[in-house]
Amino acid sequence: MNKTLDPKSYEKDIYSMWLDKGYFKANVNKNKSPFTIIMPPPNITSKLHIGHAYTTTLQDTIIRYKRMQGYEALLLPGTDHAALATEVKVVEKLKKEGKTKEMLGRKAFLEEMQKWYHQYGNLILEQFKQMGVSCDWDRLAFTMDEDRQKSVRYAFKHLYDKGLIYQGDRITNWCCSCHTALSNIEVEYEDHHGYIYHIRYPFQDGSGYIVVATTRPETLMGDVAVAVNPTDERYTGIVGKMLDLPLVHRAIPIIADAYVDKEFGTGMVKITPAHDPNDYEVGKRHHLPMIQTINLDGTMNENAGAEYCGLDRFACREKVVEDLKNLDLIEKIEKYDNKVGHCQRCHSVIEPMLSKQWYVRMKELAKPAIDVVKDGQLKFVPKRFENLYLSWMENIDDWCISRQLWSGHRIPVFTCEDCGQKIVELEDPTVCPHCGSTHLTQDEDALDTWFSSALWPFSTLGWPNKTEDLAYFYPTSLMITAYDIIFFWVARMIFSGLEYMGQIPFKEVLMHGLVRDNLGRKMSKSLGNGIDPVEMIEKYGTDALRYSLVMGTAIGMDAKFGMEKIETSRNFLNKLWNASRFVLESLKQADFVLKDIHTIALDGLDEYILTELSHTIEEVEKSYEKYDLSVVASSIYEFVWTKFCDWYIEGIKPKLYSNDPQIRNDTINILVYILDKILKLLHPICPFVTEEIYQNLPNHGPSIMIDSFPHIDKELLFVDHRDIIEDLMEAIRGVRNIRAEMNVADNIRTNIYIEILDAEEIINSVLYAIPKLAFGKEICKGKCDNAKMIVAKHVKLYLPVDDMVDKEAEILRLTKELEKIDKEIARSKSMLNNAGFVSKAPQKLVDAEKEKLQQHEEHRKTIISSIDAMKK
């Protein structure tokens, strides 16, 4: 083994070995329970980023843990075509080449898309492999592949036939840059520091004017009324009067509608039904005309008047304001902050636009999806996300599923040119079933990418066919994804699973946070604060990256990632590496014979470490079950570094150099036993390094990843002896402390004397370890005069010091210790003097407190006598 950890030397080979052996495969196996995780398919718009690395680590860690626990563990991989997001990228690419998608035409453009899918789909999958994911690659799915196209088609027809899909003329969110409609959740609202314009609208009869306020003066030409609140006494007299709409000189009425807030602005609202969702509702209620003045590309059309036709909406805004100023129709312009909707993909300003789109009727679908969460069938981890989910589901709007895109799943609705019949079938129809015509045209639009993602938990398992896979692996066990796609994806999978499969798509959904930089900011190209996981892998190894991502982050919380974390992780793995090297080298040097741990005579230190190991196993297992990987990581860290390396390995070194071959052999057996357990506990998080070391263990299996996860061995629990050893360790720390305070170099050794007060047998069994641990020469029994004394519960240790010792410093140290113990005594006394505590607290705690007080008082006596001795 190399002297230092060198992940590059083994990671690739190990991954190939796993693949070759087929360990990632999962099949219907009636003898085992399934544990299924369907991986959220990454968008193939780019390469792996740190967020992918994070979610992948969580998924792979949990599936590896479950696999080792004996489940038929399936981690199913796939990628997402991400219709709009990818189309934006490809259009950008074409633009650089001086082309547009219109120049190519639909067919050639889709070929370009295919090329992109291929290129980026493969890149990101290669990077997933670098992360060590143990997914069943034979089941790789793509949201646009043939099987998924079939699923989408089936799902669409199902909803259409049930009347849950309809086409409607409504106001939708329109992106003028992407040229498509968007669903409500694809619109991101951002603070906008702009202006609000107070505009005078003259009465037609010349009797003055009223004032309306607007942030979007360019929509003025589409106004069809001005509304006031029916209960607004200021305006009761003028309802019904006609206004002369400025610039266009169209007559529009003043109407009354409860939508208007009397308190806001002037209490008068201009109504533009074609370009505002609220105004649209008002317009419908009052049967007003809908005048569209903005084109789909964001320029003004002829309805806006010759003056403005062809201008961009924002240029038009300026010109309208300018013209109104010239006509003295601007009352005032105030600075005004509001929220403006932006396109999630291209960040341009969304325009509410009247258009014909396809919608999914949500109320009926939402209800069962609400019930399964309320009655606990489907659990969110952490639970608080259930509220977020429920409140959204309970107030859900119909889902706009059509996109004016070429990529993605094309809407499978055909219209008969002759009779107007709409046809939705599983196969493309050629003849109109109504009139027999063959003039059929397919809807031009594509589906929202999330329509196919919603089917993912079952479309990946063969649906709509009734497969054995579905029967066995569905409902899946766990969905792991970030909280920012609860609405986009999680919610839609839930109602889809219930609607198509009649069953929840997963029993639990683990919501993790986002990875941020060490200042808490989102990582982004513009800030230049991104961390490239592939670079991290190159430099520190995959295991260190994985470990650093689960370390110190609670589930559901955003994770801050900085270089310190990955260095700490790498250092820890290096520590493990070196400890393993130590164990394995000792093994080679001895004539090692593997023994059953239960046949070995254990001394106190052995019992200590085995008991601590059991507790670690218990805590680690409990934490894996709760998906609390941060605690898993820290438990293992603490056990490996502090308990195993710093105390146990250091302590038992004399046994390894013993003349007695049986002692040597027994000791190595214990080391190997513990190392084996450590590797298995850590394997789910750090698969490579644990496999690499495991392969060097005597009597190892074919692979650690298919070996079984450790369980507590009750025969190896020695809690009482462990406590005695810990007491001795406390005394040893006292020795080290004195030496450090006195600035004694580690290589200056003296004999150490020990007086055993209690538990003689067990203390005697570990005397050999004391010199090594306490930097002593030899351990001698009995008292020693002219020495520093360290008192513990079971032992007194004496550290002889010569006269060169700085008495002042030692008195200072002892005084500090005295202060500490006095504080403890005061605390204990105040508790015990508290009648409430004594009568109401559990008897066990009261007794424990009494014992502590007694010990502290004895300790205090010895400290005072030491101080007195120093002062002489």
Next chain:
RNA sequence: GGGAGCUUAGCUCAGUUGGGAGAGCAUCUGCCUUACAAGCAGAGGGUCGUAGGUUCGAGCCCUACAGUUCCUACCA
């Protein structure tokens, strides 16, 4: 406007049946001790955001407030 999260050491964060405040990094001191200087031993550092309340006892439970982040909403 509504909702949720967060506030603990200089920094990043852990901390559930309420029972003597923790880790890593950073800082300081002494050590290359035959697994490991990516290391070893030791030390310093916290009114647990503020103010109340419940309790024998609160970082933890309740209330209010402050700061901060996110989600959500049709305020022209």
